[in-house]
Amino acid sequence: MKSSYAIAVLITLVTVGWVASGMIGAEEDPQAAEETLRPPAAIQREAPVPQVRVRRAAAETRLTDLRVLGETRASRLVEVKAETGGRVVETGAEDGATVDADTLLVRLALDDRQERVRRAEAAVARWEDRYAADQRLANRDFTSRQRVLESKAALEEARAALAAMRLDIDRTTIRAPFAGVLETRLAEVGDYVGIGDPVARVVDLDPLKVVAKVAEADIGRLQVGQPGRATLVTGRRLEGRVSYIAPVADGVTRTFAVELEVPNPDATVPEGMTAEVRLPLEQVRAHRLSPALLALDDEGRIGVKLVDADNRVVFHPVQVAGDSRDGLWVEGLPDPATLIVVGQEFVRAGQRVEPVDVETIAANSAALAEADRAALQAGRAPDATVDGVTAPEGAQP
Helix, strand or coil: HHHHHHHHHHHHHHHHHHHHHHHHCCCCCHHHHHHHHHHHHHHHCCCCCEEEEEECCCEEEEEEEEEEEEEEEEEEEEECCCCCCCEEEEECCCCCCCEEEEEEEECCCCCHHHHHHHHHHHHHHHHHHHHHHCCCCCCCCCCCCCCHHHHHHHHHHHHHHHHHHHHHHCCCCEEEECCCCEEECCCCCEEEECCEEEEEEEEEEEEEEEEEEECCCCHHHHHCCCEEEEEECCCCEEEEEEEEECCCCCCCCEEEEEEEECCCEEEEEEEECCCEEEEEEEEEEEEEEHHHHECCCCCCCCCEEEEEECCEEEEECCCEEEEEECCCEEEECCEEEEEEECCCHCCCCCECEEEEEHHHHHHHHHHHHHHHHHHHHHCCCCCHHHHHCCCCCCCCC
């Protein structure tokens, strides 16, 4: 029993001595001790710098324009009306036909107009003889001057009646007032028309007018005579010049009417077509880029991610100035700008990146393809690498 106590006491003393020897030993570096005790999974490793593809873009001079919707209108549209009454006995041009000035549209029946003209001519001749006779008698004092004046008045009245009858006959032939297109003939053979009744509508489509409504904020930037372009819904483009700017705004929309006059020699563009009107305003410097490069920042602003001189991502807000077949025009970027074209969605502003120029990639790809073709022609397996086909920086070719 005593031997068991002795063994327990001995083990306790040995343990206390071993612990005490470690505490009394040389002072250990705390940082080294921390790293020694840190588990392997907790060891921090620096993340690799991501690669992004970039393209250097220079600003271009762009002519800004004002875009508004409008519609085509004839320069003249006249509803031809009868100036005398009668039955239609003959018609001229058909609907849609091109007409010249004085082309026959409608002819009315003469009825008894010729007989009335002959009666009027006879009355004129009678009063001419009467007036001449009264003048001879007055010269011999056989009649009064009052009778001469009455004869002259009656003669003038007869002449006026004759002229009116001849004019009425002329008015039975209704002709086109100007060269254009007969839109619609409203009278047919057998119809009776009275004075003031419409018989046809004639439009003048050359030149053609494109009328648009411009907001009051932009009207001061336009002037008569400046060039413009209208694009029809069919895709056809018409070039012309501003011929009219309304001096008074529309009371409801507060917009101003602007007319663009364009040539239409063949009258192939009708009235009433919708058109987009572009009016050039001023020249500005802007960048042209793909819409896919646009992004939003935390504040909801539209912008583009660039790479600065320190290879860090920078978010630049932009303003979309217009579009074209090749992309969007934006303003607000530095000139030139290093655009991130691939990988912009995986990096954030302020992050360091490794930019790779897309032109360099294209050149390397072409060089690799050429080297592979050369190897195949020589009967060797293609084994070219980028390092092998790319000359070291600063080396002379």
